[in-house]
Amino acid sequence: MINFELYKVFYLTAQLGSLSKAAKALYITQPSVSHAIKQLEEGFGLELFSRTSKGVVLTKEGQVLHSYVEQAFNFLSLAEDKMAELKNLEGGELRIGGSDSLCKHYLLPYLEVFHAQHPNVKIHLVHGTTPEIVSYLKEGKIDLGVVRMPVNDIQLEVREGILIQDCFVAGSKYRELSGQVLSLEKLLDYPIILFSRNSHSRYAITGLFRDHGLVLAPEFELGSVDLLIEFAKTGLGISYVTKQFVRKELEEESLFEIKLDVPIPQSRVGIITLKNMPLTSAASAFIDRIPLD
Numbered sequence: 001m002i003n004f005e006l007y008k009v010f011y012l013t014a015q016l017g018s019l020s021k022a023a024k025a026l027y028i029t030q031p032s033v034s035h036a037i038k039q040l041e042e043g044f045g046l047e048l049f050s051r052t053s054k055g056v057v058l059t060k061e062g063q064v065l066h067s068y069v070e071q072a073f074n075f076l077s078l079a080e081d082k083m084a085e086l087k088n089l090e091g092g093e094l095r096i097g098g099s100d101s102l103c104k105h106y107l108l109p110y111l112e113v114f115h116a117q118h119p120n121v122k123i124h125l126v127h128g129t130t131p132e133i134v135s136y137l138k139e140g141k142i143d144l145g146v147v148r149m150p151v152n153d154i155q156l157e158v159r160e161g162i163l164i165q166d167c168f169v170a171g172s173k174y175r176e177l178s179g180q181v182l183s184l185e186k187l188l189d190y191p192i193i194l195f196s197r198n199s200h201s202r203y204a205i206t207g208l209f210r211d212h213g214l215v216l217a218p219e220f221e222l223g224s225v226d227l228l229i230e231f232a233k234t235g236l237g238i239s240y241v242t243k244q245f246v247r248k249e250l251e252e253e254s255l256f257e258i259k260l261d262v263p264i265p266q267s268r269v270g271i272i273t274l275k276n277m278p279l280t281s282a283a284s285a286f287i288d289r290i291p292l293d
Helices: 004-016 019-026 030-044 060-087 100-117 130-138 172-177 200-211 225-234 243-252 281-288
Strands: 049-052 055-058 093-098 122-127 144-148 156-164 166-170 192-195 220-222 238-242 256-260 267-274
Touching: 004 019, 004 030, 004 055, 004 060, 019 030, 019 055, 055 060, 093 100, 093 130, 093 281, 100 122, 100 144, 100 225, 100 243, 100 281, 130 144, 130 267, 144 200, 144 281, 166 172, 166 200, 166 225, 166 243, 172 256, 192 200, 192 225, 200 238, 200 267, 220 225, 225 238, 225 243, 238 243, 243 256, 267 281
Parallel strands: 093 122, 093 144, 192 220, 192 238
Antiparallel strands: 049 055, 144 267, 156 267, 166 238, 166 256
16 A cells, blocks of 8 residues: 655655655654655665755666656645645636747637636746646646647546648738739748747647648747747747737738748647546646637
């Protein structure tokens, strides 16, 4: 049977890097902490900590164990929060993961309404790429993720959201291209600005070029949609963005869309949660406010 007290001692010792600090935090003696660590080490037949003049540090084996124990404590913390919510529905928190662009251009209106209706619920936004958001969800660090699909993972429940359309846009420097229809090959004559390598939109557009026997090598790789927009407006190149996220710039004509002779496939936003993991009241209420397909 699992002895959770031993893992609690292990976890706090790793977090604090000190046997004496762990003992103080747990209101037990330092020898008791040492004994608990020794029990775990003897049980695994592995050394979990290395002793230094400043305290203790995890060994490689200890780091592996810590990664799992940390997840367990995150989920236990979630369970405690869930119990508190059941007792008092006026509190709690909502933890959402998503890219900067999806948070700003897609989630923000829904967050404003939710916050107005539930001012006592604390909202935490965690930014990252789709693979990072999936990891945060599995580690218990967020309640739900808002990502670009497809996401294929048997541990996740995926709710399909709105369709979005990507496109290439440019500023006044390339105004002569307005109204023209370019081939993918012709587009490569111009400096291309793309989002970071590990984004879904980047995978999709490089795949489209590859399907036509072409290699899409960007002049610039940027980490935010705002930078993609500004670089295009400044004339540093032609940016690949989500059309819905540059609607204002297109209407103001500070940017215009580059027309291509091949269609760029649409993609869909997805809301991801863990299967067989009950949603918090806040997360469930928030998802109910997002239009799903």
